[in-house]
Amino acid sequence: MSSHADGKGRLWGLLAEYETVPAVLEAAARVRDAGYRHFDVHTPIPIHGLDEAMGIRVSRLPWLVAGCGAAGASAGLLLQWWTNAVDYPFIISAKPYFGLPAAIPVTFELTVLLAAIGAFVGMLVANGLPQFFHPLFRVERFRRASNDRFFISIEARDPRFDPRTTRTLLESSGGKPVLEVEG
Amino acid sequence: MSAVPLDLDNTLERPGERAPLVLGKSDLASITEQVCEIAERPRPSREWWLAFGTSASLTLVLFAMLGYLFWTGLGVWGINQPVAWGFAIINFVFWVGIGHAGTLISAILFLFRQKWRTSINRFAEAMTIFAVICAGLFPAIHVGRPWFEYWLAPLPNQMQMWPNFRSPLLWDVFAVSTYFTVSLMFWYMGMVPDLATLRDRARSKIRQIAYGIAALGWRGSGRHWHRYERAYLLLAALATPLVLSVHSVVSFDFAVSQLPGWHATIFPPYFVAGAIFSGFAMVLTLLIPVRRIFRLESLITPRHLDNMAKIILATGSMVGYSYIIEFFIAWYSGNPYESFTFLNRALGPYAWSYWIMFTCNAIIPQLLWFKRFRQTPGLLLVISIFVNIGMWFERFVIVVTSLSRDFLPSSWGVYWPTWVDLLTFLGSFGLFFTLFLLFLRFLPIVAMAEVKSVVPAAGLELGPHRGHGQYWGEIPHQHDEENER
Numbered sequence: 192m193s194s195h196a197d198g199k200g201r202l203w204g205l206l207a208e209y210e211t212v213p214a215v216l217e218a219a220a221r222v223r224d225a226g227y228r229h230f231d232v233h234t235p236i237p238i239h240g241l242d243e244a245m246g247i248r249v250s251r252l253p254w255l256v257a258g259c260g261a262a263g264a265s266a267g268l269l270l271q272w273w274t275n276a277v278d279y280p281f282i283i284s285a286k287p288y289f290g291l292p293a294a295i296p297v298t299f300e301l302t303v304l305l306a307a308i309g310a311f312v313g314m315l316v317a318n319g320l321p322q323f324f325h326p327l328f329r330v331e332r333f334r335r336a337s338n339d340r341f342f343i344s345i346e347a348r349d350p351r352f353d354p355r356t357t358r359t360l361l362e363s364s365g366g367k368p369v370l371e372v373e374g
Numbered sequence: 375m376s377a378v379p380l381d382l383d384n385t386l387e388r389p390g391e392r393a394p395l396v397l398g399k400s401d402l403a404s405i406t407e408q409v410c411e412i413a414e415r416p417r418p419s420r421e422w423w424l425a426f427g428t429s430a431s432l433t434l435v436l437f438a439m440l441g442y443l444f445w446t447g448l449g450v451w452g453i454n455q456p457v458a459w460g461f462a463i464i465n466f467v468f469w470v471g472i473g474h475a476g477t478l479i480s481a482i483l484f485l486f487r488q489k490w491r492t493s494i495n496r497f498a499e500a501m502t503i504f505a506v507i508c509a510g511l512f513p514a515i516h517v518g519r520p521w522f523e524y525w526l527a528p529l530p531n532q533m534q535m536w537p538n539f540r541s542p543l544l545w546d547v548f549a550v551s552t553y554f555t556v557s558l559m560f561w562y563m564g565m566v567p568d569l570a571t572l573r574d575r576a577r578s579k580i581r582q583i584a585y586g587i588a589a590l591g592w593r594g595s596g597r598h599w600h601r602y603e604r605a606y607l608l609l610a611a612l613a614t615p616l617v618l619s620v621h622s623v624v625s626f627d628f629a630v631s632q633l634p635g636w637h638a639t640i641f642p643p644y645f646v647a648g649a650i651f652s653g654f655a656m657v658l659t660l661l662i663p664v665r666r667i668f669r670l671e672s673l674i675t676p677r678h679l680d681n682m683a684k685i686i687l688a689t690g691s692m693v694g695y696s697y698i699i700e701f702f703i704a705w706y707s708g709n710p711y712e713s714f715t716f717l718n719r720a721l722g723p724y725a726w727s728y729w730i731m732f733t734c735n736a737i738i739p740q741l742l743w744f745k746r747f748r749q750t751p752g753l754l755l756v757i758s759i760f761v762n763i764g765m766w767f768e769r770f771v772i773v774v775t776s777l778s779r780d781f782l783p784s785s786w787g788v789y790w791p792t793w794v795d796l797l798t799f800l801g802s803f804g805l806f807f808t809l810f811l812l813f814l815r816f817l818p819i820v821a822m823a824e825v826k827s828v829v830p831a832a833g834l835e836l837g838p839h840r841g842h843g844q845y846w847g848e849i850p851h852q853h854d855e856e857n858e859r
Contacts (some may be wrong), residue, residue, distance in 0.1 A: 219596070232596035235402060235571070236827045237603050241596045250601045256608050274528055274536035286540045296545035296623050299615075300552040307612045311559040314605035318598045321590035328593070334574035336594045337567065339402035 203326040203374030204229075204346040205357055206333065207366025212238055215341035218364035219244040222343060225360055229349035233333070233342040252313050259309030260302045267298035326374045344372070384677045385749060395490050398672035400829040405673070409568075409820045410575055412668050418815055421667070426811045432804020439798040440515060448518040450794040457777040457789035462516035464769040465799050467624055468652070469509035469806075470550060471645070471765065473557070474617055475653025476502025480560055481613035484606075490681055492824035493673045496568075497664070498657050499561040500817070504809040505656070506554045508802045513546070542626035549623035553616055560609050563602075566592050568818035621649040628772065634715040635776035638703065644696035648765060651689035651735070654682050655761035662755045664814065673820055676749050683748035686739055686761065693768075694736030711781060719775045723788065727767050728775070734764025 209215040212234075219232050223246045232245055242249075275281075276288035286293065315321070327333050327344060336342050343366060345357055354371075361369045378384075380398045387393070396405070418426075443450055453460040476498035483491040514520055526547045528537055537544050570592035573585035592598070622642035629641035658679070665674045704716040719728045738760045741747045747757065774789050791799075813819065 233594040234596065234599065235406075235567070235594055236823050237599040238596075242600050245596050247597060247600050250604045252601055252604045253608060256612075270528060271539040275539050279534065279536055283538060283540060290540070293540045296542075296619075296626070297539060297548045299619060300545075300548040300623075303612050303616055304552040304555060307556045307559060307609055310605045310608040310612070311563055314563070314601050315590070317601050318595075320592065320598070321587075323586060323591045325591060325593055333593075337571040337574045337592075338406045342594075 200373030202347050202354065203372045204344055204348075204352070205354075205361060205369055206327065206330055206342055206344045206372050207361035207364070207369045208332060208335075209341040209343070209366060212341065214365050215343065216240060216244045218343055218361070218366060221364045222345065222360065226351050227345055227349050227357075229346040229352075231344050233327070233336040233344065235337050235339060235341075250317070252310065252317065255313045256306050256309045259313075260306035263302040263305030264298055266305070267301035268294060270301075271297060326372050330370060330372055332368075332370065347374070380672060384675055385680045385745075393677055394830075395493065395675065395677065396673055396825065396829050397675050400672070402826050402829075405822055405826050405829070406571060406575075408670070408673065409818055409822050409825075410572060412814070412819060413572060413816055414575065419667075422811065422815065425807065429804045429807035429811060432801050433808050434804075435797055436801025436805055439794055439801055442794060443515060443518055443798075444520065450792060452789055452791045452795055454787070454789075456780045456785050456787045457774060459773050459777060460789060461791050461795040461799055462512045463627075464766070464773050465802060466509050466512035466516075467645075467769045467773075468766045469505045469512070469802065470553075470624060471621060471649035471652045471769075472505040472656045473502040473509065473553070473653060474621060474646070474649035475657050476500070476505075477553075477557060477560075477613050477617045478650055478653070479657075480564070481610040482617060484610040485614060488681075489828045490678055492821055492828055493675075493678055494657065494661065494682075494820075495824070496561075496564065496821040497661060497819055498653075499557065499564070500810065500813045500819075501657060501660060502557050502653075503554070503561055504806050504813075505653075506550065506557065507809065508806050510550060510554065511802065511805070513550075542623065542630045545623050546627055549620050553620045556609070556613055556616060560613055563606065563609065564821055564824070565818065566590055566602075567594065567823040568821060570594070571822060572818060617650075618646055621645045633776050634709070634711040635719070635772065638700065640696055640699060640703070644693065647689045647692035647696070648735075648768060651686060651693055651739075652761060652765035654686045654689070655758040655765070658682055658686070658754055658758035659762060660810065662751045662758075664819070666751070668814075668819075670820065673825060679751060679754055680745075680748045683742045683754055683757075686758070687742040690735060690739035690742075690761065694732075694740075697732060697736055715776060715779065718779055719771060722775065722779075724771065724775045724778070728771050731764050731767040731771050734760045735768060738764075 207218070209218060215232060215234065216238065219241065220243075222230050223244065230245075232241060234241070241247075271294045272289045280288045282288075327336075332340075333342065343361065343364075345352060345361070347354075351357075358369050378394045378397045378400065382394065382397055384393045384395070384397065451460060451462075453462075476495075479491050479498045480495045480502075483495075514523060524531070526537060526544070537547075539545075566589055569585050569589035573582060573589045576582040576585055622645065625641035625645035628636035629638055631637060661674065662679075665671060701716050701720075704712045707713075719725070738757055741753075741757060747753045778787055778789055780786060
């Protein structure tokens, strides 16, 4: 943890608290319109419309999941064909070495399995989780972000960040209180 | 804050109005408090210890039986020729079927936007995980030599052989392990925001660290929620075919064989309906006492019970229809072996089990046509227990009656379980309840973040334009009118 010479931690950003969903949505849209990019909204529940209010681009996760599913399907078919029809062919119950109908269940299961792992792991990795420490966790009030309060944080590394004007923006949008977060 | 009266009858349908899904005081903080309080009690109640002691002892009985089985061999079970599949497969199908309700609630009802699922999905998914653990146990031990388990996996080995992918038994290995993995990821992912709530409320260092690790550092970020919701929707879409496929594949174990009574095309849908039927019965068997003990009546309302009872009625009727159509097909096919098998089921030496099954599954649930039975928790609990019993006997009937009468009368036989069979089955209940009681003690048993999204206090249902968020693209001018209303 880096500190300034005066003993105080470096400013990580500002955190503003809101009481209701409409208030935080409106404030998020104002922060977005003011041109900030390194900001985030913290809510205990997912809010539809927050993506637009924050200006988040649609996630590309579905493409990853589709890719994983295709990989699973190919792996399933190849595995069954190669093991039972190529590497060690043997006749059982007069069934063909490789028949598509009999190969469908395992192919299907592997498709779903890999796609689901892709969705779960892809979501975590894209979100940068697990991340056990975050400057916001220093703020006592922030504990209510998982309970009943809504927050907007603006990071100091944002080029438009200025301790005074950013604070004014958050306060004028209804944030109360607006706190400094040390990094 | 708007409070709905606790005794409001929210089972009534009023056109144009959504029935409230949470009764009583329902702001965000009160829901957090109500659910977290259960996992935060300094010490569990005496009833919990009593239940835990009993189920943990039964789990020990299970382990003792497994030790005896592995040490001595399969002779300790009642299986022999011609009934070479006994309790192990019956219990496997029974437990894996129970799991289906959790996945149906978490995936299919999610896609259909059935918001009442939010109060019960965590609970039902936990039940799924534990039921599938119990189910997976039986195939793992059923040859009595677990050290050969790796033969099931397509691993290169010293025999230079591969598993036989043309066998439904191997399909089952893939189906059940995929089902377990996907259900576990779905359950855990849904729990992450709630684990963060428990972390943020934790007072002691140990709880902070434990819940902190489990919550993965979740901080409710809007950017995270965006991907989270995408991933949740995708997982729901992937788990939906699983609900239908897993028990279909289980039914292939029977249907792909040539045995009369098993070789039937109706098996996959019949098994899936039965699985959902038994799963909802188990959800109710667990939920009704828990709802009362932990005072969750405001979150799990009469409407939730009523809806689940209706699903039991629908799937139970499908199962009853299948029982009857099986007889019709046996007669209509003109196949003497098929006809004999079904007459033998209803009138032969195992007729008692057939009629237990038929009464519990096809007749007793018909009481749910009456509102009184759907909405009185006590009566519903009794019916759900009957369904659990009936569905276990269904698997007993299918496995044992068909196998005990081979094509040649000289190969006929009878099957009776031994005490080891019975104690192993009992022990699997011990394992199931032990895991369940630990879940009740340490984890958020209601999906708080999801329930919060369906109460009016969340303010998510503001105006008619609150579709998929386009409204918030044109802030702030339009928005001012909204606030004045």
